[in-house]
Amino acid sequence: MNTLETKTVADLVTENIKTAHIFKKYGIDFCCGGGISIQRACEKANINFEDLERDLLNVDQSRDRATNYNSWELDFLTDHIINVHHSYVEENIPLLIQYAAKVAKVHGDRDPELLEIQKLFALVATELSGHLRKEELILFPFIKKLVKAKKDGAALPKANFGTVDNPIKMMEAEHEEAGEILRKIAKLSNNYTPPEGACNTYRAFFAKLDEFEQDLHQHVHLENNILFPKAMHLEEQLQ
Numbered sequence: 001m002n003t004l005e006t007k008t009v010a011d012l013v014t015e016n017i018k019t020a021h022i023f024k025k026y027g028i029d030f031c032c033g034g035g036i037s038i039q040r041a042c043e044k045a046n047i048n049f050e051d052l053e054r055d056l057l058n059v060d061q062s063r064d065r066a067t068n069y070n071s072w073e074l075d076f077l078t079d080h081i082i083n084v085h086h087s088y089v090e091e092n093i094p095l096l097i098q099y100a101a102k103v104a105k106v107h108g109d110r111d112p113e114l115l116e117i118q119k120l121f122a123l124v125a126t127e128l129s130g131h132l133r134k135e136e137l138i139l140f141p142f143i144k145k146l147v148k149a150k151k152d153g154a155a156l157p158k159a160n161f162g163t164v165d166n167p168i169k170m171m172e173a174e175h176e177e178a179g180e181i182l183r184k185i186a187k188l189s190n191n192y193t194p195p196e197g198a199c200n201t202y203r204a205f206f207a208k209l210d211e212f213e214q215d216l217h218q219h220v221h222l223e224n225n226i227l228f229p230k231a232m233h234l235e236e237q238l239q
Helices: 009-015 019-025 038-045 049-057 074-107 113-152 165-188 200-238
Strands: none
Touching: 009 019, 009 038, 009 200, 019 049, 019 074, 019 200, 038 049, 074 113, 074 200, 113 165, 113 200, 165 200
């Protein structure tokens, strides 16, 4: 029998806290009810073991490959940011909100900082959701128009926001606001260090928060340091 089938859910989460997010995705209790085998957990949740196994085996695959983002065309880079980083934010905000609510409810009396972390994450989640929409509906489509105009030898496209640095300045300010909120969360959580003896949900919550902040750092780097300066330079070339 596949050894993964015979391991308990709790054992696997203890070995690798990242697997907690996979179990959460499939609706499998990895905390109080984690003492059953993965095979039995699949049967109880009425899910296909092979699907769960695939995600568990891929949990440590890194998306951070050595990539020369600076060499990419800007339209390709915007698609990458949407498909990788925007998708990550959208997929993980609901999960983190669930974790925050559960951990705050169970442990908030003993660790009141969890209540503040819950509020702060709800705030950053709302801000980021609006931020992504503005990029996807306004800024990124215009950057693609700039790229196309250069390729076609066409004139500078018109925009109702003036020059491209206007929405860029707004996006950069919002990046700083989101980063400041996550810095507060990191401080409150002792840099995402759960207390000794913390349950698996508590540990999974802090591990996912840490991952979320790291992804945001990469996300903001690609925009602030590569995409935005190049977009402004491209607009100047077309004038």
